[in-house]
Structures are given as structure tokens and as C-alpha cells.
Amino acid sequence: MRKKDDVCEVYCFDEEKVAIRKADLERQKTLPVAQIFKALADDTRIKVAYVLSKEDELCVCDVANIVGCTTATASHHLRLLKNQGLAKYRKEGKLVFYSLDDDHVRQLIELAFIHSMEVK
Incomplete structure (x- = not known):
């Protein structure tokens, strides 16, 4: 059996740090953030978002031609x-x-594209 280096070998936690972060997390609305990332998780949609990030605006036909899909897609x-x-x-x-x-x-x-170039 291989030993996993990315998991704690004992269970313990910093009670003060955990309490602060837990209270902070409970004040946040995480579902809308998850929905943003879910929307961007599709390969075609991230391409669409990327080309929109480089222009003030594009018509649907421009986006379709740049991304290589139909206007319906x-x-x-x-x-x-939207x-x-x-x-x-x-x-x-x-x-x-x-x-x-905005x-x-x-x-x-x-930032996501910059980060992707830095990841091994």
C-alpha cells in the first residue's frame, strides 16, 4: 500500500483559526459563486467569455465565427x-x-487564463 503524502496523518485542528474562518464562510453566499464557476466550466462558454473579455462587444455571429460554432450554439x-x-x-x-x-x-x-499558463 502506498503512503499518501497529501493527507494529514493525524486528526487535529486550530480551534481559533477554524472558528474565525467558519464564521466568515457562514456570512458568505457561496451558491452564486459556485454558479459562476459552473457557467464558466464549459469549454465553449469559457471560449465565448474569453473572446468577450478581449472586445467591448461582439454580435452573436462574430462570436460564432471566432469560437467555431453555429449561431444557435x-x-x-x-x-x-447572461x-x-x-x-x-x-x-x-x-x-x-x-x-x-462588468x-x-x-x-x-x-486571471484564470493567466493561472492556467502557470500550472504544470
Whole structure:
């Protein structure tokens, strides 16, 4: 049997540290954060979010062509990002333009891509 180096060999914890962090965690709303990461966990959606992070806005057809999918697929993913509060849209005539909802979303996506280049 192989010994696992990434698991504590004894059970003990810092009661003060645990109490502080536990109280902090209980004040947070974790479900909306989990939903953000769930929305970005799809390969096509992260591609869509990435291209939106590099432009002020793109129409659905632009996104479809950049990502390499149909306009129906792009529209589906853009709508999901919008419903999760990550993107917004505006309609101009027969065209629909999407952009990221705010700079926090842009930063989150950019940091994820930067981190992915650092991971072994």
C-alpha cells in the first residue's frame, strides 16, 4: 500500500483559526459563486467569455465565427452567461451584441487564463 503524502496523518485542528474562518464562510453566499464557476466550466462558454473579455462587444455571429460554432450554439451559450449575470446584451436592429457584464467578470476570466499558463 502506498503512503499518501497529501493527507494529514493525524486528526487535529486550530480551534481559533477554524472558528474565525467558519464564521466568515457562514456570512458568505457561496451558491452564486459556485454558479459562476459552473457557467464558466464549459469549454465553449469559457471560449465565448474569453473572446468577450478581449472586445467591448461582439454580435452573436462574430462570436460564432471566432469560437467555431453555429449561431444557435453561440446564442445558447451567450444567453446562459447572461442569465448567470456574467454577460449583458443590447439589440440594434436585427443584430444582438453581447459584452461582459462588468470589469470583475473580465478580471476573473483573465486571471484564470493567466493561472492556467502557470500550472504544470
